[in-house]
Amino acid sequence: MTPSQPNRTTPAARATKLWTKFGFTEPADLVLEDLAFALGVVVIEGRLDSADARLIRNRDKGLIRVREDIPEGGRKRFALGHELGHWELHAGVSQVFSCTSEDMLAGYKGSAHEVEANLFAAELLMPRNLFRRRMGNEDPLAPVLRDLAGYFQTSLTATAVRFVELADEKYAMVLVEDGRVRWWRASGAFEGFWIDPKLEVSPATLAGAYLNGEPLPPGAEEVDGDAWLGSKAPQVGDPLFEVAIPLTAYGQILSMLWPA
Ligand SMILES: [Zn+2]
Known part of the structure; x- marks a missing residue:
């Protein structure tokens, strides 16, 4: 049931809506772990073997695990933004997303859900305007x-x-x-x-x-x-x-x- 073409407008619009809802005006306002918590998701860092990050959903509660040995804060933030994208966009798709560093790069190729999660993460972390x-x-x-x-x-x-x-x-x-x-x-x-x-x-x-x-x-x-x-x-x-x-x-x- 994976759609072949990603939706290219909804992911960014959902990220923009979060900035508005929480009154963020600059990137320093965006504490991802706090935002996640407000959305019902707890974030932990820990060991992951093949994935950079993973989201597990249980109804309206979620857990995101980010791989602890990602060598760069910026890349960890993108991985977390990506999982929040799955959380916000893909409730009806799967209860578990396990995402690799390749998934974090999906722009045009790759599964539509991965592309959408990246569009969300890019707009959340680096709002267009x-x-x-x-x-x-x-x-x-x-x-x-x-x-x-x-x-x-x-x-x-x-x-x-x-x-x-x-x-x-x-x-x-x-x-x-x-x-x-x-x-x-x-x-x-x-x-x-x-x-x-x-x-x-x-x-x-x-x-x-x-x-x-x-x-x-x-x-x-x-x-x-x-x-x-x-x-x-x-x-x-x-x-x-x-x-x-x-x-x-x-x-x-x-x-x-x-x-x-
Ligand atoms: Zn993903």
């Missing part, structure tokens, strides 16, 4: 993303995804792991942006140069668009700006790209 106001017209340089992540208490990766989602201009983010592209997202304006799946990162990119032991420049640097873009991208040949940010706790590199 507040996020847009704070991002202004800045390019996603490392200090800009770090400021946003600090303000919203989110991981750099979730912050970068939100930045790309809400940008009116052409921006993309790429997550590199083990020298290959793991996944990427592009803003709606960046039509035709395409990176081949599992692309081996070229040394002509900043991420690739960093993997080869070269130091990263402090800001954005122009790189050859061909080094990133795949055969399906019409912009091949056009130069790109790149900012590369190592995520050392995960052995990953986050690269932000936009037309030069």
Whole structure:
């Protein structure tokens, strides 16, 4: 009975409603454990083997367990927001949700319920209007993303995804792991942006140069668009700006790209 297409409006609307109901005006007001408690859900941290977080529902009471060894506060918050999404949206679907780190990334692929839980978590943690106001017209340089992540208490990766989602201009983010592209997202304006799946990162990119032991420049640097873009991208040949940010706790590199 899993719907094949996620509902893309209800999850965010439900998260917005909670901000209104509880009178939150800034991210510091949003104490997730308190919000959960007000919604009938107790949150604990503990051991989980294969999942990042789990929700168990018993009628109007719930228990969320978040994996204790998630190495980053922001990622724990996203996992908790994700489970609250299941709590708010999926009462009739299942009494148990056990969600992996892959589920927390589901944006377009993945089960509709996982996508919906992520849409809810993104809006709950990084409300659209507040996020847009704070991002202004800045390019996603490392200090800009770090400021946003600090303000919203989110991981750099979730912050970068939100930045790309809400940008009116052409921006993309790429997550590199083990020298290959793991996944990427592009803003709606960046039509035709395409990176081949599992692309081996070229040394002509900043991420690739960093993997080869070269130091990263402090800001954005122009790189050859061909080094990133795949055969399906019409912009091949056009130069790109790149900012590369190592995520050392995960052995990953986050690269932000936009037309030069
Ligand atoms: Zn889930």
